[in-house]
Amino acid sequence: MTGVGLAVVGLLLCFVGLRSIHLALLACGFALGWLVAEGLGASVAVAAIVAACAAVVGWVLARVVFRAALFVVGGLAGGVIGAKLFGLLEGDDGNVLLAVIFVVAVAVLTGLAAQRYHETAAIWACAFGGAGLALSGLGRIWPNTLGFLRTPDTTAEAVLSAAAWLVLGALGWTVQRRLVQQPRQAPV
DSSP, rough: HHHHHHHHHHHHHHGGGSSSSSHHHHHHHHHHHHHHHHEEEEEEEHHHHHHHHHHHHHHHHHEEEEEEEEHHHHHHHHHHHHHHHHHHHGGGGGGHHHOOOOOOHHHHHHHHHHHHHHHHHHHHHHHHHHHHHHHHHHHHHHHHHHHTTTTTOSSSHHHHHHHHHHHHHHHHHHHHHHHHSSSSOOOO
């Protein structure tokens, strides 16, 4: 069930992340918490608790610091992207300290890009962060067949996983751009 939940949260973030800033905050926080906890070897229950806490903390932080909301959304989504990149590059053999430094660096850079380039960078971050989480969820659902989407063991698996991530992220970016460009109708 956890793989399905990860895939659903990832797909929501990938395809409609910026349409609702609240959804983007909660999904990014959840994704970041899950991927970091899982990368550090946490059990499913601990990863779920860490992910839920990260979702709430990310949402509260963005609400309290409203002017920095795009930075926070970009930073959380950038953390997801950093965790996915680290998983693709290091697999299961990664150093915990190096993982934390790498994820934080990507998160800060993505947050700064979102703050500077607004919707364009935030949509990019949500799309690729969600795509990474969705693929990790698929790897959890079918570990024998698609486990390489979560942690590739060979170079060929890493290349295939990266290609799938780029394609799904680009598709999510395209969908989100169209959703954001559509005129928003007033509620009835």
